Amino acid sequence: MRTHATLPAVGGTFRFGATEKLRTLDLSEPLEVRRVATGEHAHTVRTLGDSVVLKMARRLRSGIDPGIEMGHFLSRSGFTNSPALLGTLEHINEGGVPTALAVALEYIRNQGDGWSVVVDALDRELEDETLSGDADDRGLPYSLTLIETIGRRTGELHRALAAADAIDPNFAPEPVTNDDLDEWLKSAVLRAEEAFDSLDKLPDTTDVETQQLADKLLTLREAMVRRIETLVPTIARGNKLRLHNDYHLAKILVSANDIYIIDFEGEPDRPVEERRQKAPASRDIATMLRSFDYAARTAVDRQRQRGATQLEEIETRGLNWRSLAERRFLRAYGMARDDSTGGSHLAGGELLPLFLADKLFEEILYEGANRPVYLATPLRSALELVAPLDTTTDEDGA
Ligand SMILES: Nc1ncnc2c1ncn2[C@@H]1O[C@H](COP(=O)(O)OP(=O)(O)O)[C@@H](O)[C@H]1O
Ligand SMILES: [Mg+2]
Numbered sequence: 001m002r003t004h005a006t007l008p009a010v011g012g013t014f015r016f017g018a019t020e021k022l023r024t025l026d027l028s029e030p031l032e033v034r035r036v037a038t039g040e041h042a043h044t045v046r047t048l049g050d051s052v053v054l055k056m057a058r059r060l061r062s063g064i065d066p067g068i069e070m071g072h073f074l075s076r077s078g079f080t081n082s083p084a085l086l087g088t089l090e091h092i093n094e095g096g097v098p099t100a101l102a103v104a105l106e107y108i109r110n111q112g113d114g115w116s117v118v119v120d121a122l123d124r125e126l127e128d129e130t131l132s133g134d135a136d137d138r139g140l141p142y143s144l145t146l147i148e149t150i151g152r153r154t155g156e157l158h159r160a161l162a163a164a165d166a167i168d169p170n171f172a173p174e175p176v177t178n179d180d181l182d183e184w185l186k187s188a189v190l191r192a193e194e195a196f197d198s199l200d201k202l203p204d205t206t207d208v209e210t211q212q213l214a215d216k217l218l219t220l221r222e223a224m225v226r227r228i229e230t231l232v233p234t235i236a237r238g239n240k241l242r243l244h245n246d247y248h249l250a251k252i253l254v255s256a257n258d259i260y261i262i263d264f265e266g267e268p269d270r271p272v273e274e275r276r277q278k279a280p281a282s283r284d285i286a287t288m289l290r291s292f293d294y295a296a297r298t299a300v301d302r303q304r305q306r307g308a309t310q311l312e313e314i315e316t317r318g319l320n321w322r323s324l325a326e327r328r329f330l331r332a333y334g335m336a337r338d339d340s341t342g343g344s345h346l347a348g349g350e351l352l353p354l355f356l357a358d359k360l361f362e363e364i365l366y367e368g369a370n371r372p373v374y375l376a377t378p379l380r381s382a383l384e385l386v387a388p389l390d391t392t393t394d395e396d397g398a
Contacts, residue, residue: 001087001104012093014101019075022086022104025051042268047107052086056102062093063272064170065100066245067265073171073242074264077160081153082261083108100265108260114150114252115295118143122299126317130303130310143321144328147292149259150252151329154288155336157261158281161241162337173239174278180240184279184351185232188358192228195361196221198368206372213379220386227386231354238350240278247284248291285333286355289326290363290381296322297377357385
């Protein structure tokens with residue numbers, strides 16, 4: 001990589017690339033190679049000593065790799081809470097189109113990814129609270145401190161992306177258009193319809209509780225679609241940016257009192273061009289907030305599996321944590337993005353509800369097809385979304 005070698009290959013060439021950072025790294029001693037367990041991951045990952053991570057693609061996609069592109073951008077922009085890009089290996093075909101084969105990244109010493117660290121911490125905190133009752137003068141729990149840090153670093157990431165120069169058309173922010181709004185609404189409605197179709201034919205093996213939630217949601221199908229249609233703003237405002245695009249707690253590495261954002265190439269099952277599209281920052285925020293919901297419900301489930309008795313109370317605490325986490329995250333995010341020029345930190349924030357709903361139905365489709373035990377999680381949240389329509393109000397006659 002360091003020599004920027006090019007080697008002949010079938011149908012083109014292999015091209016090696018190295019960043020300045022790789023050239024300054026001391027690699028004189030042999031490095032110990034270790035595996036990183038990557039069950040659900042798209043890459044085979046190895047660490048080399050405690051300085052380099054090598055990600056080798058298991059699935060190949062032709063086109064500009066969003067992860068490599070983002071690595072170069074972030075080092076130019078000075079955002080340091082993601083591992084620095086060290087080197088690349090791509091196949092370049094005869095037409096000049098690249099296919100990423102491997103990337104080398106700076107190794108981040110860490111205590112685990114954000115998902116496991118947050119769920120473990122919350123699990124313990126819920127148990128502590130249950131044992132000690134409500135008297136809570138212990139200050140901010142660790143899980144929420146971490147969420148604040150994630151909010152701040154996310155705000156900084158988006159600030160860097162929002163400041164991309166017009167000379168870099170692949171990154172320069174662009175105004176949201178009315179066509180964009182139409183497109184986002186159309187795809188959210190389509191996804192919801194597909195999700196409802198899938199709920200209509202869940203397999204017989206579906207557990208009773210999940211089936212009941214699905215049946216309940218199905219009775220609200222029309223109301224739900226109408227609700228989604230009300231979520232799109234009438235006037236296009238703000239900018240769309242390049243984003244992380246597959247942003248959730250597992251894309252965070254926790255390191256001492258800080259966090260690092262990893263894995264910028266997006267979902268490998270989606271075409272590269274789709275993963276390079278710009279969208280309002282609230283698209284990344286929506287997927288992260290959904291992850292808080294999963295974390296809360298997973299921690300509560302762990303208590304249930306361990307035979308905890310005060311389940312209702314624990315569940316209330318879990319959902320309370322979720323709203324606290326959302327608020328802490330958004331506040332820290334807003335403060336980090338709010339720049340001295342007067343700040344438009346939640347520019348695009350009016351699209352958050354639409355992107356949240358879109359993500360929810362994507363989860364329903366995904367969990368239904370791949371992880372039925374998790375299906376109840378997005379179903380419950382989808383029911384919360386239509387809850388106001390579901391109640392026959394008699395209090396104020398409205
Ligand atoms: N820069 C890094 N430093 C330390 N560990 C890393 C780094 N990048 C990835 N890892 C480890 O490898 C795992 C998989 O990496 P990820 O980028 O998410 O791969 P994939 O694209 O295949 O999902 C991470 O969860 C983390 O444990
Ligand atoms: Mg990835």
